Amino acid sequence: MSTAHKKSDAYQHASGGWGSVKAVAGALIQEQAPVETSRVLMHQNKPDGFMCVSCSWAKPAHPHRFEFCESGAKATAWDTTSRRVDPKFFRQHTLAELEQWHDQALENAGRLCAPMRWDAELDQYVEVSWEHAFGEIGRELQAMKPDEAVFYTSGRASLETAYMYQLFARMYGTNNLPDSSNMCHESTSVGLTEAIGVGVGTITLDDFKHTDLMFFFGQNVGTNSPRMLHDLQEARERGVPIITFNPIREPGLVSFVNPQSPRQMLTPGATQISTQYHQLKAGGDSAAIVGICKAVIEADDHAQATGAARILDVDFIAQHTQGFDDFANYVRNTGWDEIESRCALPRVALTAAADEYMRAKAVIIHYGMGLTQHRMGVQNVRMIVNLLLLRGNIGKPGSGPSPIRGHSNVQGQRTVGVTEKPELAPLDKLADQYHFMPPRTQGMATVDACQGVIDGKVRAVFQLGGNLVRSVPDRYVIEPSWRKLRLTVNIATKLNRSHLVHGEVSYLLPCLSRIEIDERLGKPQAVSMEDSTGCMHGSHGVTQPASDRLLSEQAIVAGIAKATLESSSVDWDAWSNDYALVRDAIAETYPDIFHDFNARIWEPGGFHRPLPARERKWKTKSGKAEFLVPQTLDEDPDMPERRPGDLRLFTLRSDSQFNTTIYTHDDRFRGVYGSRMVLLMNQQDIERHGLAADSEVSLEAVSPDSVKRQVDGFRIIPFDLPVGCVAGYYPECNPLIPLSHHAKESKVPAAKAVPVRIVAAQAA
Incomplete structure (x- = not known):
């Protein structure tokens, strides 16, 4: 496949608008079902339809006529494609051949159609019956120790499937239940739980x-959750300031043209989103927040000294928090020179943000993986809370932390028990409800599972959706070990690299998409999921299945469970034929959240999980919201001393991408076309390294171990980002991230600040 590319001028238009309309039309045409998919889109995120399979942004009680965004439309078109990967396809291609295909070409081949087993002699997937697949998978699991198996879950699985999956894994005997939270927002789950008692x-x-x-830290709303732009636009129209901290100026956070507004579509106008935009150094978030807090505390100290009205919410701090004095003293003693150096922003920028904060009475802070995917990611989250607590901005209308989850039900899976941490699962309740002894030992998070594969401790990996082989760090180290696994099982809708890098016994089990009609025993079934704001929504399919050989995720999990477990109190057949029974079981396990689940599933806007912190009830160790004194303002304190010329890499997703799914090789917002093997660099860094635009370079990771991690074939593109920082696409840059380079407490891969150096270059 050609890797030619061109760099256009910087994108000159607002996000949304005609560019978005054109991109959606292109996606529909590409998947060869423009008329049918257009009809389907009218049911997306609607009470009479399905919840989007991409982002997890909230679904309103009163949806717009077109309650989908460009990213969601692409995801729907991708699932409803007319292309098929059937048994004939696999007869025409060996896996060795398919490994040479690009990720985009693999998924673009179409929907998987039948259960397949890898044939070693042919190096091809061959069709088998569902009974054969379940039987052999069950026998393989029975032949190994439970903790030798890993059960991974992507964010697309429904609440019903996730609950069944975690229950099966624990009945089998393991807490090895990593999921995509481990890759992105586990820093949130750890940090918020410690600070305010809810994750x-x-x-x-x-x-x-x-x-x-509103503040934004490290979140690109224009490509990761575009429907949110409607809410931001309405806030801006009533004069709400929005302050953004991000290394790159993302169009979605600069301006927006609403595709549903004839006035905006037919006039040159656009809504300015950010009223302040600060391009801080990658990894400089804690320092920037300390700077804002310092300005606020200094202003309060002055007010106190002069008898003026206090800036801090002293009553809230006294009644509801712990640790303020230690934090305030740390902030007072941290110099502005250090703060400016660590975040690469001047004091005047941070005080400008603080001035707005001090004027506001109710503040929301939105953030994404640009904050969580750091060595100090948990600290970054805790710093968000520190800033909010200074003026009582948790537990009152219009305020609070807002982590923007990237996948449709990644938050919900954790809510119903998918976790490697036994202390977070209701094990006593499960034991009583299902009459078995759940395992109590710590399970494996995603990076633990990868290390276990490398060490030979893991012999089987299940993937309920997802593309772990491509999404995890240290790909060049992990892939050779992955091929030594005894068993790999993938439940999926489309082909990806994880299906090609396989174990001795490998199964590819195709499932229904959430968009497709799911009938069991002649009765249509519905599923549910949780959005980023903790609301639960029902969803039912509206299109015919891609193949009559597909099973639902629930039926596949039930089939494997029946074939594996020697005894079980669960009627897996009944559950796989009536998902309402699963919801009743979930409600019994989690009555505080899911009571009357089946009765409430179709409430407009969803029903909300209880969040004690909204009521200023703090389920922390101290019983209060807790300030944290930062450990360090260095984004990566454990790395070797940097050499002159070392750079800080942070990974990006394009506007034509959802996680590892690549819709096209173009990124119109950044003016990149035809290739993803590009490196965005500040012009000063380009000149300092003796390079020029379009130079070809290799990158090598700077790491404390002796493993050489290098990726070749990048082309340089001059770009507006901080000096010393470079940006490249995920997952192409993943081989540069050591498996050990993760957030300290949460083990989230630290993909947003990776020390690298240029080791080879030549003129184009």
């Missing part, structure tokens, strides 16, 4: 109506 955000859509200031 998810505290805002709802209604808070947008009451806020009078």
Whole structure:
């Protein structure tokens, strides 16, 4: 496949608008079903339809006529494609041949159609019966120790499937239940739980109506959750300032043209989104927040000294928090020179943000993986909370932390028990409910599972969706070990690299998409998921299945469970034929969240999980919201001393991408076309390294071990980003990230600040 590319001028238009309309039309045409998919889109995120399979942004009680965004439309077109990967396809291609295909070409081949088993002699997947697949998988699992198996879950699985999956794994005997949270927002789950007693955000859509200031840290709303732009636009139209901290100026956070507004579509106007935009150094978030806090505390100290009105919410701090004095003293003693150096922003920028914060009465702080995927990612999250606590901005309308989850049900899976941490699962309740002894030992997070594969401790990997081989760090180290696994099982809708890098026994089990009609015993079934704001929504399919050989995720999990477990109190057949029974079981396990689950599943806007912090009830060790004194403002304190010329790499997703799914090789927002093997660099860094635009370079990771990690074939593109930082695409840059380079407490891969150096270059 050609890797030619060109660099256009910087994108000159607002996000949304005609560019978005054109991109959606192109996606529909590409998948060869433009008329049918257009009809399907009218049911997306609607009470009479299905919840989007891409991002997890909140679904309103009163949806727009077109309640989908460009990213969601692409994901729907991708699933409803007319292309098919059937047994004939696999007869025409060996896996060795398919390994040479690009990720985009693999998924673009179409929907998987029948259960397949790898044939070693042919090096091809061959069709088998579902009974054969379940039987052999069960026998393989029975032949190994439970903790030798890993059960991974991507964010697309429904609440019903996730609950069945975790229950099966624990009945089998393991807590090895990593999921995509480990790759992105586990820093949130750890940090918020420590600080305010709940591991998810505290805002709802209604808070947008009451806020009078919003911050963004490390979140690209224009490509990762574009439907959110409607809520931001409405807030801006009533004068709410939005302050953004991000290394790159992302169009979605600069301006927006609403494709559903004839006035905006037919006039040159656009809504300015960010009123302040600060391009901080990658990894400089904690330092920037300390700077804002310092300005606020200094202003309060001055007010106190002069008898003026206090800036801090001293009553809230006294009644509801712990640790303020230690944090305030740390901030007072941290010099502005250090703060400016660590975040690469001047004091005047940070005080400008602080001035807006001090004027506001209700503040929301949105953040994404640009904050969580760091060595100090948990600290970054805790710093968000510190800033909010200074003026009582948790537990009142229009305020609170707002982690933007990237996948449709990644938050919900954790809510119903998919976790490697036994202390977070209701094991006593499960034991009583299902009459078995759940395992109590710590399970493996994603990076632990990868290390286990390398060490030979893991012999089987299940993937309920996802593309782990491509998405995890240290790909060149991990792939050779992955091929030595005894068993790999993939439940998927489309072909990806994880299906080609396989174990001795490998199964590819195709499932229904959430968009497809799921009938069991002649009765249509519905599923549910949780959005980023903690609301639960029902969803049912609207299109015919891609193949009559497909099974639902629930039926596949049930089939494997029946074939594996010698005894079980669960009627797996009944559950796989009636998902309402699964919801009743979930409600019994989690009555505080899911009581009357089946009765509430279709409430407009979803029903909300209880969030004690919204009521200023703090389920922390101290019983109060807790300030944290930062350990360090260095984004990566354990790395070797940097040499002159070392750079800080942070990974990106393009506007034509969802996780490892690549829709096209173009990224119109950044003016990149035809290739993803590009490196965005500041012009000063280009000149300092003796390079020029379009130079070809290799990157080598700077790491404390002796493993050489290098990726070749990048082309340089001059770009507006901080000096000393470079940006490249995920997952192409993953081989440069050591498996050990992860957030300290949460083990989230630290993909947003990777020390690298240029080791080879030549003129184009």
